Amino acid sequence: MSVIEEDLLAPRITKRRVIEIIVVASLLITLFAFSTFVYALILGSQRREPHERLEDADQEYPIKVFIEPPWDMDDIEELLEDFDINITELAQETGLTEEEIEEYLEEVIPEMLDGTIDDLDLTTFGAAIAALLFSEAEVFRVYDYNEINQVDLREDILWKYECFDEFSGDGWHNTMSPEINNDYFSYEDYIDSYSYLDLIKIRRPLPSPNIGQNSFVIGTLFRQEDPTTAFIIKESIDAPNLEEDETILFKDELGGNTATLTFTSENPVNMTYNIFGQDLLTNEQVNNSAVRAVYTPSTIVNQFTQLPAASLQDYLNDPNHDDIKYHYDILDMIIDQNNDNAFVIANKIRNYLQDESVFTVGFNDLLNDGPVEGEDVVEWFCEHREGSWSEFASAFTVFCRAFGIASRFVDGFNSYNISEDQDENFNYFYAIKWKNIYNWAEIYVPFSTSGSGRWIQMDILRDSFGEGGSPLTDFDLTVESEHTIYSRPSQPEQANITATLSSATRSVENLNIRFYDETIDPDTHFAEILTDANGKASAIFAINDTQVAGPHIIRAEYGLIQNYTYYIVYEPVRVDFINVLPDTVNVSQPIHQTNLIGNLTDPFMGIGVKNALLNIILFNKGTNTILPNAFSPQIIFTDDNGEFDEIVEVQSFVQSGEYEIRIDFNGTWIIDSQYYFYPNINDSSERLEFNVTKEITKSLWFYIEDFETFDYNNPIVYRYNTIELKAIVLDET
The missing domain is CATH 2.60.40.1930 (Macroglobulin (MG2) domain)
Structure with missing residues (x-):
């Protein structure tokens, strides 16, 4: 079973959420990982599962089928233990009983497998995906490519799995129903018309197919002139125990492809199929052919400029979208809609997002808490200017739509950092792994005033073209x-x-x-x-x-340009010195420290004064005599709550005796390494008693006729003389 790295999930995910995350991660590894519903979970899809149907049969409505998970409660408990979570301890920490936790697990699994994920917290799945982003586990292998020993030439390839046209603010949806694909390609079609293109083989594992029909998402390469029909060779789909005559391919209008395969056994198999791709137009070629977005056909505009509001102005002027509006206004300054063609506008948006925002991978890389359920992810992205590939692609798609560019959101896998290997039969291949999971966008670029044009693949993070980044x-x-x-x-x-x-x-x-x-x-x-x-x-x-x-x-x-000034609010403050622990320190010991606890507050407001510099003063008890530099450090600072809780070392030169400690504030703050002084704001705390002790140290001195014993030449004594021996004990404390 997969072990999730806890540091990828902490600190924003509760133990109860961790249960969901673990179940999802287990699904990704142990279930039939290429079925449509699991891809929906992994990639955030909210599309309906393609219904299983026979060719030439009347269309039917899909029926939800719950697939029994391949584990029992003992498996779940083992996985929880891998995550250092004990159900008994988890019950204590969450306030739930062990029975409630087990019931919850038994309830959440069917919810995730019944083909409907509308009610699931997508941030839970985001957490599981974050764990997979570092996974070396293979999704599929690519064989028979032309660039043997040069796979780095293929790193720009994107593997399309699903595409979405409707944005809801907190997610993307595919509104298109799948239909039987009668436009697939045969080997004969390939030889007659496309033999100049690279015909590659895809091999992917099917760990536990069900006996009977199984539905799968088919990863494809982007086809510009007709994205709805992928270059798949139907008769190439092969696997042991497969009823080849019952294979059915489906497609939707957004270029998503699925296959229904019928198996006679549940034994694990490797499925293979052949696809081919085409050389995509370069950025320069697209730009040279592009015209203004106003010439995009209205049917495309109506579907692919949708936003979750009645109009663009309603979306921008929503008080919850002020950060989207803020960046829209900046983009509007660099985009010339009267002259810029559709491709130029899209690239200005892409370049701007790359300039203005920071790419992050795991949850711990985020400087801010991630978006919560129901929150507009583009507003969150615009506010915090950080995010992963899904936030970048969502923001790009939404801003394209806001400027009249038809666009849609895509998920699948990239080919970055691929490496070549050989299998057991010495065949060359490279693997696409879970860490390659990715999002990007497609935009429609009209090439003529009649509206004819192409859908263009846009890699938001790894590609760029033209000018117009941040102004x-x-x-x-x-x-x-x-x-x-x-x-x-x-x-x-x-x-x-x-x-x-x-x-x-x-x-x-x-x-x-x-x-x-x-x-x-x-x-x-x-x-x-x-x-x-x-x-x-x-x-x-x-x-x-x-x-x-x-x-x-x-x-x-x-935008990202900022500058600073300051002013000082001149009001009284109060230093409260609450405790010194311990209040007696023996400086003869190896460790001679004490803990000073207190706060600096604005008494009018009753809140703490942060970033203040405080001095520690040591007095002889009952006097105003100060012992300088008695502590290390001698200066301490208040935290963001105006509190101090500092361990300081008592210097060893401090003599044993009775003392008093006072904390002084003299009107000094330090903020981002910059000092601010206003000595008229000052205060001193009450004194707290403090004692210093030392170990008692005594020495013995021995004299002969008043000569010290180390004087080996004296005294000179003769036989029968009387001598005086003297011993003195000295207290050296």
């Missing part, structure tokens, strides 16, 4: 505060922050500047102001009961 490199941004010191009087003051955009090549008017108070919330903008004709935008920050004492770092931002 932001053409701008400079400055920001300043009218004053640097404010207070909270009975009538609150207002801080006036002015940002100024400048550019030697572009207009600076009507551009959207966002303002953030990083001290309060670095992720939420407090104001969004359009620049005037001089590129200036001013935001007003009320100095009220939301403004904690101390420096406020103000960030102004236009």
